[in-house]
Amino acid sequence: xxxxxxxxxxxxxxxxxxxxxxxxxxxxxxxxxxxxxxxxxxxxxxxxxxxxxxxxxxxxxxxxxxxxxxxxxxxxxxxxxxxxxxxxxxxxxxxxxxxxxxxxxxxxxxxxxxxxxxxxxxxxxxxxxxxxxxxxxxxxxxxxxxxxxxxxxxxxxxxxxxxxxxxxxxxxxxxxxxxxxxxxxxxxxxxxxxxxxxxxxxxxxxxxxxxxxxxxxxxxxxxxxxxxxxxxxxxxxxxxxxxxxxxxxxxxxxxxxxxxxxxxxxxxxxxxxxxxxxxxxxxxxxxxxxxxxxxxxxxxxxxxxxxxxxxxxxxxxxxxxxxxxxxxxxxxxxxxxxxxxxxxxxxxxxxxxxxxxxxxxxxxxxxxxxxxxxxxxxxxxxxxxxxxxxxxxxxxxxxxxxxxxxxxxxxxxxxxxxxxxxxxxxxxxxxxxxxxxxxxxxxxxx
RNA sequence: GGAGGCGUAGCCAAGUGGUAAGGCAGCGGUCUGCAAAAUCGUUAUCCGGCAGUUCAAAUCUGCCCGCCUCCUCCA
Numbered sequence: 001x002x003x004x005x006x007x008x009x010x011x012x013x014x015x016x017x018x019x020x021x022x023x024x025x026x027x028x029x030x031x032x033x034x035x036x037x038x039x040x041x042x043x044x045x046x047x048x049x050x051x052x053x054x055x056x057x058x059x060x061x062x063x064x065x066x067x068x069x070x071x072x073x074x075x076x077x078x079x080x081x082x083x084x085x086x087x088x089x090x091x092x093x094x095x096x097x098x099x100x101x102x103x104x105x106x107x108x109x110x111x112x113x114x115x116x117x118x119x120x121x122x123x124x125x126x127x128x129x130x131x132x133x134x135x136x137x138x139x140x141x142x143x144x145x146x147x148x149x150x151x152x153x154x155x156x157x158x159x160x161x162x163x164x165x166x167x168x169x170x171x172x173x174x175x176x177x178x179x180x181x182x183x184x185x186x187x188x189x190x191x192x193x194x195x196x197x198x199x200x201x202x203x204x205x206x207x208x209x210x211x212x213x214x215x216x217x218x219x220x221x222x223x224x225x226x227x228x229x230x231x232x233x234x235x236x237x238x239x240x241x242x243x244x245x246x247x248x249x250x251x252x253x254x255x256x257x258x259x260x261x262x263x264x265x266x267x268x269x270x271x272x273x274x275x276x277x278x279x280x281x282x283x284x285x286x287x288x289x290x291x292x293x294x295x296x297x298x299x300x301x302x303x304x305x306x307x308x309x310x311x312x313x314x315x316x317x318x319x320x321x322x323x324x325x326x327x328x329x330x331x332x333x334x335x336x337x338x339x340x341x342x343x344x345x346x347x348x349x350x351x352x353x354x355x356x357x358x359x360x361x362x363x364x365x366x367x368x369x370x371x372x373x374x375x376x377x378x379x380x381x382x383x384x385x386x387x388x389x390x391x392x393x394x395x396x397x398x399x400x401x402x403x404x405x406x407x408x409x410x411x412x413x414x415x416x417x418x419x420x421x422x423x424x425x426x427x428x429x430x431x432x433x434x435x436x437x438x439x440x441x442x443x444x445x446x
Numbered sequence: 447g448g449a450g451g452c453g454u455a456g457c458c459a460a461g462u463g464g465u466a467a468g469g470c471a472g473c474g475g476u477c478u479g480c481a482a483a484a485u486c487g488u489u490a491u492c493c494g495g496c497a498g499u500u501c502a503a504a505u506c507u508g509c510c511c512g513c514c515u516c517c518u519c520c521a
Binding site: 157350 | 457458461485513516519521
């Protein structure tokens with residue numbers, strides 16, 4: 001039995017999909033105005049794992065993830081860059097895939113974009129107005145938050161308490177301060193579309209309601225995103241969709257914890273973020289993935305160079321045991337390991353626990369040299385999306401020549417000479433690993 | 447002010463009533479000319495503090511201390 005922590009009710013419950021063998025999930029994607037940072041990486045690794053595990057357990061998963069390709073940030077950045085906003089967003093989508101492919105995130109079934117769903121968005125807004133949940137003012141359209149009785153149910157807050165916080169926009173057009181924009185009237189020559197309310201563009205939240213409705217229907221199984229999306233984004237999505245349909249939008253609301261730097265939230269405004277590609281210059285992409293998996297997805301995770309380097313060492317332990325060959329094929333009990341893995345993952349996708357099984361398996365494989373452990377290990381790693389490829393490191397000819405000279409010195413038992421060559425090789429950034437009568441050269445990661 | 451989370455070995459991190467997973471580092475052994483790499487073994491009488499419930503608590507209750515997030519765009 002799979003248990004999932006549902007943020008709507010703040011507890012773990014048994015996972016039951018609407019349709020027997022299918023899971024429909026929608027994960028909020030990125031606003032494409034810049035390169036992705038490792039916070040994004042964590043989010044999409046988390047949901048990639050959920051998706052992969054559900055598939056492993058026999059579900060057919062339909063996975064939708066949007067791109068927000070029109071919003072203030074994109075427009076502002078495009079102005080700074082003196083480039084067309086849609087060129088910017090298109091470019092960043094390509095960059096997104098480059099990063100996510102590197103960390104082995106399975107592609108979503110559909111990546112809907114705001115700019116290609118304007119008619120759906122407009123029609124959604126029209127229905128909300130018709131139902132009396134939204135109103136238009138001077139070309140803007142706002143959601144009338146007080147008309148939706150469940151407003152605040154996901155983030156567990158009351159309208160009155162939020163006003164006390166008093167950090168809401170002061171905007172004369174709104175009837176009530178917490179009302180939010182569904183449609184924004186065009187500002188001087190900004191990117192805009194025709195609508196019943198004049199030229200303009202969609203507000204942020206409406207896209208997810210309109211697009212999830214289009215691809216997954218009124219109610220779907222899992223809605224995911226970062227912890228920071230709970231309010232206002234997901235709260236507003238619920239208001240829009242459930243206000244319109246009077247049905248639950250999603251049965252399970254799942255949110256991943258933040259990546260922190262020095263115990264503070266990593267964010268662009270604090271300027272303490274690392275992009276995915278910066279990190280991948282330092283370590284193997286799978287080390288980054290493993291780093292996330294070592295901590296449960298709902299917990300905050302502190303990022304540091306030291307920690308990620310430790311993780312690469314753990315990763316090499318796994319990769320090494322995958323390279324073992326000439327293994328025995330005696331019958332061994334492999335099922336116990338598989339069951340432990342499944343029970344860990346069944347428990348709200350507890351990858352930290354699941355990895356303990358993986359490492360036990362590595363140890364068992366090293367000890368017994370039995371191929372059946374290796375087969376299972378490969379199976380479990382693929383569920384976790386850890387793809388280990390035997391990289392052909394290109395070793396420069398001169399390094400090989402040095403190593404060969406050293407090997408001759410070893411045969412001659414000329415240890416002084418041999419050590420000298422080894423020093424030269426390591427100075428060049430390589431290490432020689434000796435075995436009985438041969439050697440291997442590996443590149444040392446800086 | 448309102449809502450929520452976290453505090454477990456040197457570091458990272460699971461564990462939510464039955465007596466502390468796993469990783470990294472450290473230590474000891476194997477291998478090696480010596481190393482490195484690899485490998486095997488080992489490493490918390492104890493879970494922020496105090497009180498309480500219980501036969502039994504890291505796990506439940508109360509209070510306290512420390513840290514973080516959300517309430518504005520944000521994965």
